Amino acid sequence: MVFSFLKKQDEINQTYLGLFLKEQSGILMIIEEKNGKMILKEKRSFVYSNGWENLAEDVNENLSLLKTEEKKLNHLIIFIYSHLVDQNTKEIKKPILSSIKKMIVELNFQPLGYIEAAEALANFLQEKDNLPLTAILVEVDKTELFVSIYKGNQMVLKKVSSRSDNFIDDLIAIFEEKKQEFLPARIILYNSSDLDQKAESIISFRWPENYFLQVPKVNIIKEEELIDALLKIFEEQISEIKKDNLPVELKKEKKDVLGFVIGEDIAFLKEKQQEKTDLFLRKKKFHFIFPKIVFPKINLLSFSFFQFKNMKCSVFVLGILAFLLTILINELFFHRLQLVIYPKTLAIKKELDLVGLINQKELTDKLNISSQSSLIEISVNKKTTGEKKIGDKAKGEITIYNSNLDAAELIPKGSVILSDNGLKFITEEEIKVASASGDASNPKPSTAKAKVIAFDIGEEYNLSSGQKFKIEGKSANLLAKNELSFSGGTKKTVKTVSRNDINDLRIKAIEQIKSKSVNLKSDKKLIDNLTEVNLLKAEYSKELGEEAEELELKASGEKIYYLYNLKQLKNRLISILKKEIPNELEIEKNKINTELIRAEKKDNQIDLRFKTNILLVKKIDINSLKKQIIFVNKKQMADVLKDRFQINRYDFKLDSGLLFVERTPIFSKNIEVIIRY
DSSP states (O other): OOOGGOOSSSOOEEEEEEEEESSSEEEEEEEEEOOOOOOEEEEEEEOOOOOOOTHHHHHHHHHHTTOOOGGGGEEEEEEOOOEETTTTTEETTTTHHHHHHHHHHHHEEEEEEEHHHHHHHHHHHHHHHHOOOOEEEEEOOOEEEEEEEEETTTTEEEEEEESSOOOHHHHHHGGGGGTTTOOOOOEEESSSOOOHHHHHHHHSSOOTTTSSSOOOOEEEHHHHHHHHHHHHHHHHHHHHHHOOOOOHHHHHOOOOOTTTSSSSSHHHHHGGGGGGHHHHHHHHHSSSSOOOOOOOOTTTOOOOGOOOSHHHHHHHHHHHHHHHHHHHHHHTTOOOOEEEEEOOOOEEEEEEEEEETOOOOOSSSSOOOOEEEEEEOOOOOOEEEEEEEEEOOOEEEEEEEOOOOSEEEEEEEEEEEEEEEEEEEEEEEOEOOOEEEEEESEOOOOOEEEEEEEEEOOOOOOOOOTOOETTSOOOOTEEEOOSOOOOOOOOOEEEEEEEEHHHHHHHHHHHHHSSSSSOOTTTTOGGGOOEEEEEEEESSOTTTBBSSSSEEEEEEEEEEEEEEEEHHHHHHHEEETTTOOOTTTTEEOOOOOEEEEEEETTTEEEEEEEEEEEEEEEOOHHHHHHTTTTTOHHHHHHHHHHHHHOOOOEEEEOOOSSSOSOOOOOOGGGGEEOOOO
């Protein structure tokens, strides 16, 4: 059977819909096949409205904006960034997988296959240069990197890694895995935009001598060139299948290139629409191929066992075939092993000193400390602690007696009058007292009245009548006496604003601004003791010394705080400690605990000391382990774990499926290995 849309059509050109998937955005493409060439007729970029959840709606909405007839676009080819594909199983990661299935069903697409960006670009560069590819391909997406290293057209390393603020740090963490070998001195970056700065940082960075034989050369692949590479591979695959003009059964046996397969799934879609997306997306070794066995055609009219006269022989042969088929189905789908291993571990504690630079990018041997600021308004108050006494002064009238026979006495206003108990009073007017009359044997003192006021406030100045007074600075000839009581003296204590109250509120405001929480990303950590606060505005409700029970401060301040990146810190710690640990051990990245115990800022540099708790684990090659425990019994599995991998503790769950076989599965895909500590 040959599919109609793959037949040679000289008059009609075939049109395909291409969907290029990245982490947060996609590109829809109208691809027209013309004289064996794939031509990009139109493209439209779009951003996912709600991650992968609304992929079908996003594609449908943007498809309607393309200048083409939708009925012609039922053949779909997917192009995808490599970090969105599980590089061990070669399966599209969830939940992307589910979203693609949903899109295919809802929009009634006929899926052809998918092509990985990294592999397509590698193939394109090899053909373009006409030389075996030796280079480092770096796929730069919003939050992820995918690095593939080729030597002599052979991929020697592929690695997916989350991006941090420091691009060079991210590359070093990946290159460390191949540090025993020199890396290719050609680095190729590809993404839609913003790669010039990253290329410049690679060229200007001083790489360790054991990384490259020479300064690496950096090439940037633009989006148009990447799309050309994807279309080139698509063109070659379509051309190869059409050229062969083979029946579907034989086309299914053709080896896929870069995950691209046509024929098998489309045929099944025509017979069973309900399962089209499962057949499109499920696979084992090759992309989009459901695991199956291709049997040779059997002509029932001519096959020899129908000519046997002894029917028992044919029954025996059928029984053997049924038994073998049962075993095969069981091994493919039901025979499974879940193995939980506990490798040897070693916990170490260490204090390490690191240096951070503020707002410096592309650092390798130092931490990048980012500074941020925010404007905060607060209101604080407190009870006043100042005190002062208030009240009225007592007033009264005295009679002054002058017994001097020779001269009159003049008492100026403001003269001090002293009572017998030492209280001071002040005269409120000038008083003149005439000289005494009579003679020395019988003098008669002259008198004069005078208004006086207490020197200070208080009830103690309210003197009773008949008190005697002296006039300060005058002779004993002058005496005074009050005939009536003094009155009006009062005194009480009130709260006032003190200098300490103002200072305390200022300190309280700064502490409150400093303690205000800030929203941090999960990979950021605050250096608490370096947080700075500048008060920009301070308004007090009362002035210094003013009577008040409570004082309020309304202030606005700038909070300046410093952050370090946890991922960069861990990468730096790993880089330092790798040189100190035995070769058979490795650092478990998820078991690195750090505590900042000291931070000192000097100009643009911050000296940091960290207390670290790090777990070292024995290196385990999971793929090698799986291969060595294929189809063995429990004792043999235990011997392999103990003798070859030094694993003494393990748990396992063996499901033999349809058969009662106490052995591990034949296919390593059915062996799941979980590492725990």
